[in-house]
Amino acid sequence: MEGSIAEMGKFIGAGLSAFGMGLAAIGVGNVAGNFLAGALRNPSAAGGQTATLFIGIAFAEALGIFSFLVALLLMFAV
Amino acid sequence: MADNAHAAAAEHAAEGTGLVFHPMDQFKVQPLFGHGGEVSFYTPTNAMLWLGLTVLAVFLIMVVGTRGRAIVPSRGQSIGELAYGFVHKMIEDVTGKDALVYFPYIMTLFMFILMNNFLGLIPTSFANTAQIATTAILAFAVFFAVTIIGFVKHGSHFLGLFWVTSAPLAIRPVLAVIEVISYFVRPVSHSIRLAGNITAGHAVMKVFAAFAGLVALSPLAILGITAMYGLEMLVAFIQAYVFTILTCVYLKDALHPSH
Amino acid sequence: MATESHGAEAVAAGHAAAESAGMPQLAVETFSNQIFWLVVALVATYLILSRVALPRIAAVLAERQGTITNDIAAAEELKLKAKEAEAAYEKALADARSQANQIVEATRAEIKADLDAALAKADAEIAAKAAESEKAIAEIRASAAESAAEVAKDTAKELIAVLGGDVDGRSVAAAVTSRMKG
Structure with a gap:
């Protein structure tokens, strides 16, 4: 490492953006957990809502992927 | 392609010893014949090779597999029928029966992304769906198609999608701005979701693979690769499913814009 | 640790390599x-x-x-046919049963009529015989009573004659008759 401040900033920024992935994990867990809680209450209605579950998970996960993308961009592209 | 991978590995091995992290090298587009050189639009590259193999895989499953036309399906035929029924039911459930006109294209999207995701999991292969350029084309094609279908079917009524009549009048303009922004972010998130998921999975596997160079860590690394590989099989299917179902959802907005 | 310095070196080397290439997905020259x-x-x-x-x-x-769908329709048809056959069988069975009942009833009535006729005939015969016997009995009884009266009159006459009385046949008969009535 040559000790450049900008270099250090990139790594710090990439590390910080990794927090976003953990937060997205909380979001995905929230969606799946609530779906499971609802499905156990009313199992007959659960089957028709799997599509909604996956859409919800996809939306929650996309934001985590965005933070991963920020990390990648900081590491390799900026 | 394999030659290129070897060449790249050799190149990197020369740079240092011990742990070498090159998680992103697997996404490089390289010409199939000859190293380096300019990549013009018709150059046969590894991207072309794996796209071609994807088309071949779809052809094998959907055409060769169903050549028997049996009333009681064989194994190969039931895979094709399963995929057909899966997408058919998805469109019916999410978008409605009037969207079955677009069934061939949605089926194309599903089979193409699914096969490409799975082929991308073969070691030393090239995952086209991890490329922003590829997924952006797929997503923007859906975006423009949906927008055009909406305007053709409903004319200016399609703009009612952004004017939420169920909300109080005072906050409708604010909602309209939010709706417009979210509408235009759709293709971006649609494409980056797919590319990001595949990129992330492959990069993580490459990072684990790099740790395998260390004798003490290699069992853990191989275990990690195995676990990640299983997860990535799941992700490969789920991302194809999600891409397709979001296409259906967007199409529903175009066909039935009233909230 | 040797690995640390190696790792740092490698990261630096890798980074240098990546910087020259950038993120492969963003290499615009490959987009076309x-x-x-x-x-x-x-x-x-x-x-x-x-x-x-x-x-x-x-x-x-x-x-x-x-x-x-065809198979289900065919199965439905077969089921209908089976039902029809079953109904026909049931009907035949019921017919046979009712016929048998009729025959039983007719036979029973015939037998009863015969029996009744025989009974009536027997009753009539018995009644005739009983009447005949009664008549005979009545005759016998009447003749017996007459004989008894005669015997009584004769005995009374003889008794009076033996006792030395004057036998007036007419008065003795009258007395015996009145006594017998009393």
């Missing part, structure tokens, strides 16, 4: 190539699916649906 081949692949997939695969699978599914 990817997009061109992607469009070719998509069109090929679309043609394969829409021209060959999907119509074929749709036809197979429709044919299967048709076969299943």
Whole structure:
């Protein structure tokens, strides 16, 4: 490492953006957990809502992927 | 392609010893014949090779597999029928029966992304769906198609999608701005979701693979690769499913814009 | 640790390499190539699916649906036939049963009539015989009573004669008769 401040900033920024992935994990867990809680209450209605579950998970996960993308961009592209 | 991978590995091995992290090298587009050189639009590259193999895989499953036309399906035929029924039911459930006109294209999207995701999991292969350029084309094609279908079917009524009549009048303009922004972010998130998921999975596997160079860590690394590989099989299917179902959802907005 | 310094070196080396290439997904010079081949692949997939695969699978599914529907209809028809046959069988059974009942009833009535006739005849015979006997008995009784009266009159006459009385036949008979009545 040559000790450049900008270099250090990139790594710090990439590390910080990794927090976003953990937060997205909380979001995905929230969606799946609530779906499971609802499905156990009313199992007959659960089957028709799997599509909604996956859409919800996809939306929650996309934001985590965005933070991963920020990390990648900081590491390799900026 | 394999030659290129070897060449790249050799190149990197020369740079240092011990742990070498090159998680992103697997996404490089390289010409199939000859190293380096300019990549013009018709150059046969590894991207072309794996796209071609994807088309071949779809052809094998959907055409060769169903050549028997049996009333009681064989194994190969039931895979094709399963995929057909899966997408058919998805469109019916999410978008409605009037969207079955677009069934061939949605089926194309599903089979193409699914096969490409799975082929991308073969070691030393090239995952086209991890490329922003590829997924952006797929997503923007859906975006423009949906927008055009909406305007053709409903004319200016399609703009009612952004004017939420169920909300109080005072906050409708604010909602309209939010709706417009979210509408235009759709293709971006649609494409980056797919590319990001595949990129992330492959990069993580490459990072684990790099740790395998260390004798003490290699069992853990191989275990990690195995676990990640299983997860990535799941992700490969789920991302194809999600891409397709979001296409259906967007199409529903175009066909039935009233909230 | 040796690995640490190696790791740092490697990261630095890797970073230097990456910096020269950047993120491979953002290498704009390869976009035209990817997009061109992607469009070719998509069109090929679309043609394969829409021209060959999907119509074929749709036809197979429709044919299967048709076969299943036909089979179900045939089964339904057979079921109906079986039901009809069962109904006919039931009807035949009921007919036979009622006929048997009729025969039983008729036979019973015939026998009863015969029996009744025989009984009536027997009753009549018995009644005639009883009347005859009664008449005979009455005759016997009447003759017996007469004889008794005669015997009594004769005995009374003899008794009076033996006792030395004057036998007046007429008065003795009258006395005996009145006594016998009393």
